[in-house]
Amino acid sequence: MALTAPAVVAYSPSPKLNFRYEEVRIPRPVKENELLIKMVATGICHTDIYVGSLPHGTMGLSYPCILGHEGAGYVEEVGAGVTAAKVGDPVILSYGYCGSCELCSTGRPSYCVDFIPINILGRDGDVFESTDGATQITGKFFGQSSFSSLSIANETSIVNVKGLVKDSEELKLLSPFGCGLQTGAGAVINSGEARPNDVIVVTGLGGVGLGAIMAANVVGCKSIIAVDKIQSRLDLAQSLGATHVLNTSGLAEGDFQSAITTLVDNTRISLAIETTGVPWISMAAMTCLGKRGKFIQIGVPIDQNFNITFPMADLFGNQKILEGNIMGSSRSREFIPKMIGWYRDGKFPVEKLVKFYDAKDVANALHGMEDGSVIKPVLVW
Amino acid sequence: MALTAPAVVAYSPSPKLNFRYEEVRIPRPVKENELLIKMVATGICHTDIYVGSLPHGTMGLSYPCILGHEGAGYVEEVGAGVTAAKVGDPVILSYGYCGSCELCSTGRPSYCVDFIPINILGRDGDVFESTDGATQITGKFFGQSSFSSLSIANETSIVNVKGLVKDSEELKLLSPFGCGLQTGAGAVINSGEARPNDVIVVTGLGGVGLGAIMAANVVGCKSIIAVDKIQSRLDLAQSLGATHVLNTSGLAEGDFQSAITTLVDNTRISLAIETTGVPWISMAAMTCLGKRGKFIQIGVPIDQNFNITFPMADLFGNQKILEGNIMGSSRSREFIPKMIGWYRDGKFPVEKLVKFYDAKDVANALHGMEDGSVIKPVLVW
Numbered sequence: 001m002a003l004t005a006p007a008v009v010a011y012s013p014s015p016k017l018n019f020r021y022e023e024v025r026i027p028r029p030v031k032e033n034e035l036l037i038k039m040v041a042t043g044i045c046h047t048d049i050y051v052g053s054l055p056h057g058t059m060g061l062s063y064p065c066i067l068g069h070e071g072a073g074y075v076e077e078v079g080a081g082v083t084a085a086k087v088g089d090p091v092i093l094s095y096g097y098c099g100s101c102e103l104c105s106t107g108r109p110s111y112c113v114d115f116i117p118i119n120i121l122g123r124d125g126d127v128f129e130s131t132d133g134a135t136q137i138t139g140k141f142f143g144q145s146s147f148s149s150l151s152i153a154n155e156t157s158i159v160n161v162k163g164l165v166k167d168s169e170e171l172k173l174l175s176p177f178g179c180g181l182q183t184g185a186g187a188v189i190n191s192g193e194a195r196p197n198d199v200i201v202v203t204g205l206g207g208v209g210l211g212a213i214m215a216a217n218v219v220g221c222k223s224i225i226a227v228d229k230i231q232s233r234l235d236l237a238q239s240l241g242a243t244h245v246l247n248t249s250g251l252a253e254g255d256f257q258s259a260i261t262t263l264v265d266n267t268r269i270s271l272a273i274e275t276t277g278v279p280w281i282s283m284a285a286m287t288c289l290g291k292r293g294k295f296i297q298i299g300v301p302i303d304q305n306f307n308i309t310f311p312m313a314d315l316f317g318n319q320k321i322l323e324g325n326i327m328g329s330s331r332s333r334e335f336i337p338k339m340i341g342w343y344r345d346g347k348f349p350v351e352k353l354v355k356f357y358d359a360k361d362v363a364n365a366l367h368g369m370e371d372g373s374v375i376k377p378v379l380v381w
Numbered sequence: 382m383a384l385t386a387p388a389v390v391a392y393s394p395s396p397k398l399n400f401r402y403e404e405v406r407i408p409r410p411v412k413e414n415e416l417l418i419k420m421v422a423t424g425i426c427h428t429d430i431y432v433g434s435l436p437h438g439t440m441g442l443s444y445p446c447i448l449g450h451e452g453a454g455y456v457e458e459v460g461a462g463v464t465a466a467k468v469g470d471p472v473i474l475s476y477g478y479c480g481s482c483e484l485c486s487t488g489r490p491s492y493c494v495d496f497i498p499i500n501i502l503g504r505d506g507d508v509f510e511s512t513d514g515a516t517q518i519t520g521k522f523f524g525q526s527s528f529s530s531l532s533i534a535n536e537t538s539i540v541n542v543k544g545l546v547k548d549s550e551e552l553k554l555l556s557p558f559g560c561g562l563q564t565g566a567g568a569v570i571n572s573g574e575a576r577p578n579d580v581i582v583v584t585g586l587g588g589v590g591l592g593a594i595m596a597a598n599v600v601g602c603k604s605i606i607a608v609d610k611i612q613s614r615l616d617l618a619q620s621l622g623a624t625h626v627l628n629t630s631g632l633a634e635g636d637f638q639s640a641i642t643t644l645v646d647n648t649r650i651s652l653a654i655e656t657t658g659v660p661w662i663s664m665a666a667m668t669c670l671g672k673r674g675k676f677i678q679i680g681v682p683i684d685q686n687f688n689i690t691f692p693m694a695d696l697f698g699n700q701k702i703l704e705g706n707i708m709g710s711s712r713s714r715e716f717i718p719k720m721i722g723w724y725r726d727g728k729f730p731v732e733k734l735v736k737f738y739d740a741k742d743v744a745n746a747l748h749g750m751e752d753g754s755v756i757k758p759v760l761v762w
Contacts, residue, residue, distance in 0.1 A: 102578045102649070103673055111673040111700055113649070197483045268483070268494070282693065292484055292492040301693045308696060312663065312687045316678050316705035319492055324697035 002027045003036075007128070007148035008362045008379070009137060010052040012063040017052050019147075021360050024066070024128045024137055026150060033155045035085060036077035037093065040168050041356070042146040043070030043176035044365055044377045046206065050300055051120060051141075060121050065138035066128055069095065069119070070378075071146025071153075072175035074168075085160040090171050094178040094332035095119050096143025096156045109156075110327035118143060118154075127152045142179070149359070149381035159336045173354055174343065176207055176376050177336050179327070181350060184211025184275065186328020186335055187296045188219065192271045199223040199267050201260060202242075203285050204275035204299055205233035207376040210240060210353055212273045217241025218347050221271075223264050227281075230372045236352065248281075256284035268293070275299040279306045286310060286322060294321040298328065356380050383408050384417075388509070388529035389743050389760070390518060391433040393444040398433050400528075402741050405447070405509045405518055407531060414536045416466060417458035418474065420762045421549050422737070423527040424451030424557035425746055427587065431681055432501060432522075441502050446519035447509055450476065450500070452527025452534075453556035454762075455549075466541040471552050475559040475713035476500050477524025477538045490537075491708035499524060499535075508533045523560070530740070530762035540717045554735060555724065557588055557757050558717050560708070562731065565592025565656065567709020567716055568677045569600065573652045580604040580648050582641060583623075584666050585656035585680055586614035588757040591621060591734055593654045598622025599728050602652075604645050608662075611753045617733065629662075637665035649674070656680040660687040667691060667703060675702040679709065737761050 003026045011018040030036045048067045056063050071093035075085045085091055096118045097109035104112050117123040119142045127139025128148065139145040143157035159178070165171050184207070188194045198221040202212045205228040216224045217240060226237035229249040238245060244263045251259060260269065268290030274282050277299035286295045286308075314320060328335075342348035357365040359379040368374030384407045392399040411417045429448045437444050452474035456466045466472050477499045478490035485493050498504040500523045508520025509529065520526040524538035540559070546552050565588070569575045579602040583593045586609040597605045598621060607618035610630040619626060625644045632640060641650065649671030655663050658680035667676045667689075695701060709716075723729035738746040740760040749755030 102651075106576055106578065108673065113672060195487055197487065270483075279693070291494060292489065297693070297697050301697050304694045306693045308689065308691045308693050310689045310691070312660070312678070312682045312689050313685045315689060315703065316682050319705040319707050321705075322696065322703045324700040324702075326700050 003150055004131060005148055005150035006359065006381070007066055008068070008359060009064050010067050012056045013053050017049060017366065019052065019362055019366070021362055023131050024148060025131050025133070026127060026152065027129050027133070028126065030077050030079040030152055032080040033082060034079040034152050035075050035082055035155060035158060037071065037073045037091065037151055037153050038076045039071050039073040039146055039149050039151060039381045041072050041172035041175040041381065042068045042379045043180065044369060044379065045070055045180045047179070047300070049366070059116065062138045064135065065122065065125070065141065066145040066148050067141045068145055068147030069093070069142030070176045070178045070180065071144050071151070072171045082155050084155050084158045089160050089162045090165050092159045092161050092174060092178050092336055093144040093146055093153055093157050094159055094182065094336065095327055096154045099156060107331065108329065109331060110329055115326065147379070159332050161340065164337055164340045172356065172378065172380060173351060174340065175378055176350065176354065177339050178332070180207035180376065181211035181339065182330050182332065182335055183298055183328045184208040184273065185215035185339060186330035187273050187298050187325055188212050188215040190329040191296055191323060191325055192273065192294060194219045194221055194271060196220045197222055198270045199264055200271040200273065201225045201227060201269055201285060201288065202273045202275070203227040203281050205237050206275060207353060208298060209273070209275040210237060210375060212275070213237050213240050213242050214348050218342050223267065225260060225263060233372070233375070236375070240349065240352065253280045253284065257288045260288045270294070272296065273298065277302040279303055283308070286320070289320055291318045292320070293318070294323065296323050296325045298325045354378050384531055385512060386529055386531035387740065388447055389449070389740060390445050391448050393437045394434050398430060398747065400433065400743055400747070402743055404512050405529060406512050406514070407508060407533065408510050408514070409507065411458050411460040411533055413461040414463060415460040415533050416456050416463055416536060416539060418452065418454045418472065418532055418534050419457045420452050420454040420527055420530050420532060422453050422553035422556040422762065423449045423760045424561065425750060425758045425760065426451055426561045428560070428681070430747070440497065443519045445516065446503065446506070446522065447526040447529050447532070448522045449526055449528030450474070450523030451557045451559045451561065452525050452532070453552045463536050465536050465539045470541050470543045471546050473540045473542050473555060473559050473717055474525040474527055474534055474538050475540055475563065475717065476708055477535045480537060488712065489710070490712060491710055496707065528760070540713050542717070542721065545718055545721045553737065553759065553761060554732060555721065556759055557731065557735065558720050559713070561588035561757065562592035562720065563711050563713065563716055564679055564709045565589040565654065566596035566720060567711035568654050568679050568706055569593050569596040571710040572677055572704060572706050573654065573675060575600045575602055575652060577601045578603055579651045580645055581652040581654065582606045582608060582650055582666060582669065583654045583656070584608040584662050586618050587656060588734060589679060590654070590656040591618060591756060593656070594618050594621050594623050595729050599723050604648065606641060606644060614753070621730065621733065634661045634665065638669045641669045651675070653677065654679060658683040660684055664689070667701070670701055672699045673701070674699070675704065677704050677706045679706045735759050
C-alpha cells in the first residue's frame with residue numbers, strides 16, 4: 001500500500017534545527033489501535049523546535065524523524081479495534097498515553113509514566129521511510145508526527161471533533177488546540193482551578209501563555225497580568241482580556257516583584273502561570289504570589305541545571321504551592337471540546353494568534369516564531 | 382456574671398515554657414457570635430508548646446494568655462446570632478476563620494487571610510483575667526483558648542457533634558480531632574487526594590503524622606511508609622496500618638532516599654506528608670517522590686531561615702508538586718464528622734494515641750510529649 005506524502009522531515013541538527021520539506025513514504029499498513037490521518041494543518045510549537053535541536057541519541061531520539069504534534073485532519077483509514085473515530089471523521093490530534101499505568105488509570109494521562117517514550121521518542125515509530133526506501137524515518141512523535149500530510153497516529157492521540165467543527169477551514173484554525181493552547185488554558189482551568197476572584201500572572205506570551213490569558217478571561221479572573229518583553233504581544237494580550245501588562249525589557253530582575261504588586265495595588269496574587277522557562281522569571285513568579293498562591297511551571301526550563309532556591313518560611317508560612325505541569329493536566333477528549341465551545345462563543349479567539357503558512361514555507365514559519373513576530377504559525381497541507 | 386474556672390495559663394517563657402494551673406475569671410458576658418463552653422477535655426498539640434515558647438510581643442503575642450486549641454465540651458450559653466449550636470450541645474472546637482475573605486468565601490477557611498490574628502494572636506482576646514482582677518489574660522487562642530475549663534469561643538471554631546458522639550467519655554477521647562488529627566488526616570484526604578494506588582511516606586509520627594497514617598489506611602493506600610527515630614512510634618504506626626517503617630536514628634541524611642525507595646522496591650512514591658519540620662527530612666521527602674508526586678509540608682519548620690534548594694529539572698521533569706499546608710485544608714464541620722464516622726467503624730482508633738491527664742498534671746503531660754513516650758496527651762477538666 002506504500003503511500004507517499006509531502007512532509008517536513010527533521011534531520012540531525014547541524015548544529016541548528018534542520019527541517020526539510022520533502023516527499024516521504026509510509027510503507028506499512030495501519031495496525032491495531034492506529035488511524036491513518038490526512039492532515040489539513042499542523043501548528044508549530046516550541047517543543048518541536050526544542051526536540052528538533054537535540055543531538056541525535058539524546059534520550060534515545062533518532063534522526064531523521066517527523067515531528068509535529070498539533071495536527072488536525074480527517075481519518076482516512078482505521079486499524080483493528082479503533083473506536084475513537086470512523087473514516088471521514090474530522091480529528092484534532094493531541095498527546096498520547098498508555099492508558100493503563102496508575103496515573104492514566106486515575107484520570108491523569110498527561111502524567112503517564114511512559115509520556116516520554118510515547119510522545120517524545122515516538123515509541124513504535126516505524127512509520128515512514130525515504131521515497132527510495134533506503135532510510136528509515138521515525139514517526140509517532142506525540143503519537144501523531146503531524147508534520148506530514150499523511151501520517152499514522154495512535155488512537156490515544158485522537159480527539160474526534162465530528163459535529164463540533166464546521167468545515168476544514170475551521171479545522172485548520174483549531175489545530176493548535178492539541179498542544180500549546182490546551183496547555184496554557186488547561187493550566188489555568190485544571191491545575192490552577194481559577195476562579196473569578198483570582199489575580200493571575202502569566203509570564204511569557206507565546207501560544208501557551210496567550211492560551212492561559214484567554215482561559216483566565218473565560219473564567220473572569222478579576223485581574224489578569226500579562227508579562228513579556230515584546231510590546232506587540234502585550235498589546236495582543238490586552239485585546240484578549242489581560243487587565244494589566246508588564247514589559248520586562250529593561251526591567252532589572254530584582255524589580256519584578258514590586259513592579260507586579262504595584263500594578264495590582266498589592267492585592268493578593270493567587271496564581272502564576274510560567275511559560276518562559278527563564279530561571280529568574282520562574283523565581284520572581286513564585287515569590288510574588290500571596291497567601292495560598294499557586295505557581296505552575298509549564299514552560300520547559302531553559303537551564304536544566306537550575307536549582308530553585310526558595311524559603312521554607314514562604315512555602316509553609318504562606319501555604320504556597322509550586323507545581324511542574326504537562327499539557328495543563330488536560331484530558332484532551334474532554335478539554336478540547338470545551339475549548340471549541342469557548343471559541344464558538346467568541347471567548348477564545350484563536351484566530352488572533354494564528355498565521356497560516358504553506359507547509360513548503362516551513363522556514364519562514366520558523367523564522368516568524370523565532371523573531372517573535374508570529375505567535376502561532378500553522379502549516380497548511 | 383464573673384465566672385471562675387480552673388485553667389492552664391501561659392506566662393511569658395522564662396526562658397522555657399511557663400504554664401501554670403490556676404483559677405481564672407471570665408469577667409464579661411458572652412457576645413454576638415460567641416458561645417460559653419464548659420470544657421470536658423483539651424488535647425495538647427505541639428503548636429501550644431511552640432507558641433507558648435515565643436517571647437512576649439512576637440507577632441503581637443501577649444502574655445499571660447490561655448492557649449489550647451483541641452477543646453471539646455458542652456455549650457453553656459450562646460450569644461446573639463449563634464446558629465451553630467444550642468445550649469447543652471456537645472461540641473468539638475477547631476480553628477477559627479473570618480468567613481468573608483476571598484479564601485474563606487471560596488471554601489478554603491484554613492487559609493483565611495486573617496488566620497494568624499484570629500488563631501495565633503487570639504484577636505478579640507479579652508476573655509479572662511486573674512481572680513483578683515488585676516491582670517488581663519488573653520483568650521481566644523484559635524478562637525477557643527480551651528486550656529480553661531470554661532471559655533468563650535467564637536462560633537466559627539464550633540463543630541456541633543450532637544448525635545455523633547455518644548457521651549462525655551467519648552467526647553474527651555475525640556477532643557484532638559480539632560487540630561492534630563484533622564491536620565494529618567486532612568493532608569492525606571483533602572490536599573493529597575490519596576487513592577488506593579498511592580505509595581505514601583509520612584515523616585514524623587506525632588499526632589499529626591499518625592493521623593496521616595490512619596487516614597492513608599482508611600483510603601487503602603497500597604504502601605504506607607512510616608518514618609521516625611523512635612521505635613515505639615514505628616511499632617504503633619504499624620498497628621495503625623503502616624506497611625513499611627524506617628527508623629532514621631543512625632541513618633545518614635544522604636541514605637534516606639535509597640532507604641525509602643528500597644523499602645518499596647522502587648515503586649513510584651506518590652505522596653509525602655512531612656510533619657517534623659526538620660530541613661533535611663523535608664528535602665529528602667521532596668526528592669524521594671516519583672513522577673507527579675506531591676510533597677505536603679504540615680510540620681512547622683524548625684529553622685525559619687531554611688531555604689529549599691530543589692532542581693527545576695526535577696520539579697518540571699517529574700511534574701512534582703510542593704505544598705505548604707495548614708490544618709490539612711480541612712473544613713472542620715465537614716471533616717470532623719467524617720473522622721468520627723471512621724472512628725465509629727473502627728478505622729480511626731484514636732484511643733491508641735491518647736493518654737488522659739488530670740488538667741492539674743499538665744507538667745507531666747508536657748513531659749510525656751517531650752520525651753516521646755506520649756503521642757497525644759489530653760487534659761481532662
